[in-house]
Amino acid sequence: MVKAAVQGRRAQNDEPSERPHPRDLVPRGPGTQTPLPRLRPVAPGRDRRVLFVTTEIADFIKAGGLGDVSAALPRALKPGYDVRVLMPGYRQILSAGKPIVRVAQLPASHALPACDIGRLVCDDGLIIYLVLCPSLYDRDGNAYGDDFGVGWADNDIRFARLALAAAAIVNDPSLLEWQVDLLHLNDWATGLTAGYVRWLGRRYVPSVYTIHNLAYQGVFGADRLEPLGIPPSAFHIDGVEYYGQLSFMKTGLSYASHVTTVSNNYAREITTPEFGCGLEGLLAKRALEGRLSGLLNGIDDRWDPRHDTHLAPNFGINDWHGKRANTQRVRRMFGLDPSGGPLFAVVSRLVSQKGLDLTCEIADTLVAAGGQLVVIGRGEYAIEQSLVALAGRHPGQIGVNIGFDEGEARQIYAGSDFLLMPSRFEPCGLSQLYAQRFGSLPIAHRTGGLADTIQDGINGLLFDEMTLEAYRATLRRAFDLFHATDLFYAMRRAAMAGRLHWRQAVVPYRRLYAELLAETSPASSSDHGSAR
Template identity: 35%
Template sequence: MKVLFAASEVYPFMKTGGLADVAYALPKALRQLGIDVRVIMPNYGDINVRYKERMEKICSFSVPVGWRNQYAGLLYLEEDGIPFYFMDNEYYFKRNEGSYGYYDDGERFAYFSRGVLESIKYIEDFKPNIIHCNDWHTGIIPVLLREHYSSDETYKKIKTIFTIHNLKYQGAFAKETLGELLSLGENYFSEDKLKYYDGISFMKGGIVFSDIVTTVSDTYAKEIKTPDYGEGLHGLLNEVGYKLYGITNGIDYDLYNPKYDKEIDFNFDENNIEYKCKNKMELQKKLGLPVKEDIPMIGIISRLVQQKGFDLICSVMDELMNLNMQLVILGTGESKFEDMFKYYANRYPNKVSSNIFFSNELAQKIYASSDMFLMPSQFEPCGIGQLIAMRYGSIPIVRETGGLKDTVHSYNECTGEGNGFSFTNYNAYDMLYTIKRSIDFYNNKDIWNGLVNKSMREDNSWNKSANKYIELYDKLLWGN
């Protein structure tokens, strides 16, 4: 079985969110299970030079972009046992920084999507049975495959899977994109094809034209069929429910392993969790917080945006400051939330450390040091933070939505069941009550150490999820 995994970002080459982690860890897990998976992504200008120097050029070819033909170079690199291909075009991908947010993103990813299909002609030892597309950036691939390649013997039997990582980001562009960039006729501007309000949606293309649609947790697969979470596509998602599956993401247990993590001060596992406290005290020193081993530390590592529930935190910050705890924040985002955390760090320097930037080293130290990890998201397709936190013995406090609901189960003091703390309603005081509840249990070391131990022993690796993807691949190819 041969699978070409197409994504706009892949760790360690380019990362803006959880998609990059999935596009690295899932192919790695699939290859370990015997699937020949290869990954293709754009060759961005700010990919680290240490990877650029190792890339080998395979070939160059032309990519149709509407009436134009644009240059494409195809580069190859094997990293961590995974074959990677990079689509090279300096005009589209050698930008100042980052992968998206440019005025011509529609053209850039129309080019990339068509280029993925064209590249198949030039990879000599690999003809995919399945193209696995991810989010809006590659959502148009199944459309182009059907329209422009269905009569070509090389492509006739190729099946497509489209994974929704976050439905909020649609890839919505003007109607003129159809002819100007995709060489598609007016007939595609219809409700049963690509039409999305007055324009078109690449995300909708992936949903309508792929053979199977997946999303990144079972609960999110149900939520996106409702008006509250469906981003205007809930009706369509109900129609295609027969081909919609929810498969919860995992994390790479080699990459996230407190026993061997080089970024943390003291390595540990579930058998010596006392070293977690040593990490906390080192981080307190580093951040200028009072060094106290018995004070609970709550970590937040996130984009500071409304979706992540920061308006809830904003509403009760004064009440939070009355609790016996320390709050450590890492991330960037909307200025109102950045400014709020800076303000409280200045006002309560013994309680709050606001780090309004991103550092992978500091992120790992926060996972290894914090006692709790706060994710009060408005919606969360899957979430990776809570999985990493549990791996490092940091007990998650989450709102019950999407993948947070699927992976975090509230502690029940009567039965001893549960691996974290959760609240249902999107309400600041429900969140505050849940935080207080977690602090109460933190002060009972027998219960708390049991919770930490249980969380660290859970299997949230890609093993289960990768096998579920293989079942879907089998279903596509052989109807099993």
């Protein structure tokens, strides 16, 4: 996903706001402090209501792994939880041809424009509420920036608008005639929600804030507090302040009831300076409070080579003939020469996190040893250019598609023998899970969720040090393995039989939700409701 870690950019549409509706207003005076009510008892047997706030969903608009999780987790939580998604009404969703019914209106507040809330029902019944605000979301490009990967200059306004809409829905059960019991927020772009709920202070609901990637934080200048309606009293080390600036990510970490991230190992790593992106102190504190957990992602059942309509032919465990037919197809798609050697693949956002520079460095060795490489990816221009140059140096052996195409990604997982994923850090990683499911063994750096999901020599290959030597040595192991057919097929079988379905992955989420719902509201903090 070309997420934009925009630093302190002023919004373009910083015009004076209309008079705000009380329910959409961040309190402005010391007298507005409201005690947080206790949770209302819920009738036994009723599904608990969860508002899942996100900025991508694979059904309509996906920039990376967050889109997959947002499509799968709310669905996997049924029954027991009535999970509804709230997200921006992007052009890609408005033009998808699904009926959208306007169900509520929210007034402008500070620099945030007025918006409507639309309701869209997916074919399987999942309800998605959309923040309809064409000036903010009805544009070309992706969820976070333009077609060239440059983050939108008004991302603070865009995602504050989403966050304040979520807080308004929490605060006023009559708005959607649906009373939220629990909020689930995802990544920096939803982080302000936890703050707005606290500052509005009318209804306490527990909140889960999931870090999918700590490296994208949404840091803006301190001058954005006023336009976004953030009380100055929240601008302190235990609130929204991050080295003199405003951090959306930190707001979520500071004010959510519980923080999760997407693997156990990454949950540990982010409490250290090496991976904590300057937030390790706060994260370590939350861990000590028992308020930071690593809950591993799963895979949606729709990722299955036996039924995937993008594959020709479909195949299952032990049908290596079927798998090979997909390999030949991928070779043809990328204009590669016929070969009896292994086919390596990259399916990735092209960002420095993913270690593509190392893959470019070892590519000559890979080709010299009789291997071939296909790449599908989009992201940073410099990485795109190095990959294009690499393909130019190895015609017929390396093929590169600069683009984002889910069908093609699935064909590549199915056709490749190995997936290269030398990520510098990786919160969980889904690409390696999909590769395993499609019989392609991941070759990865032992970090984050890669260490939690790949067993070296069983369902993939891992290297410990993020060095070219270590990566190259593991590549050599891959060639040996490819020629040791029995072992290679045994590892393929183990990888394809992995049990990381959302059916299982959802269990700790259910437990966490139940624990949070059983808690009473916490004491209000010093900046609760104490606005200008």
